[in-house]
Amino acid sequence: MNSITFYQRFEMDILSQKKTITIRDASEKDFVPHSIVDVSTYEDGRWFCQLRIVSVTPISFSELTDVHAQQENMTLEELKQVISDIYPETPDLYVIAFELVK
Numbered sequence: 001m002n003s004i005t006f007y008q009r010f011e012m013d014i015l016s017q018k019k020t021i022t023i024r025d026a027s028e029k030d031f032v033p034h035s036i037v038d039v040s041t042y043e044d045g046r047w048f049c050q051l052r053i054v055s056v057t058p059i060s061f062s063e064l065t066d067v068h069a070q071q072e073n074m075t076l077e078e079l080k081q082v083i084s085d086i087y088p089e090t091p092d093l094y095v096i097a098f099e100l101v102k
């Protein structure tokens with residue numbers, strides 16, 4: 001996997017390095033640590049940066065903590081709402097940690 005999309009509303013947080021993880025379902029678990037991926041908006045496919053994958057770690061919804069929320073630049077309540085909206089009824093998730101490629 002050498003590309004990933006994010007909702008436009010996350011773009012500024014990624015570019016300012018306030019958001020350093022993304023939580024995805026199993027369909028996006030195969031990113032390779034140390035690889036570089038192209039990043040585009042989900043809505044219109046506009047490329048906006050490259051990210052270096054740091055790690056991919058399985059997690060269940062119930063294991064999400066304030067640390068994950070901080071890494072997403074959200075409160076834990078906001079994070080749980082976002083993940084529930086995107087991945088309803090999906091207990092098995094993956095934390096993909098990344099760094100902005102400058």
Ligand SMILES: CC(=O)Nc1cc[nH]c(=O)n1
Nearest residue numbers: 005006007022023042086
């Ligand atoms: C497009 C898309 O699924 N975007 C997501 C999903 C989960 N977290 C995130 O930061 N972005």
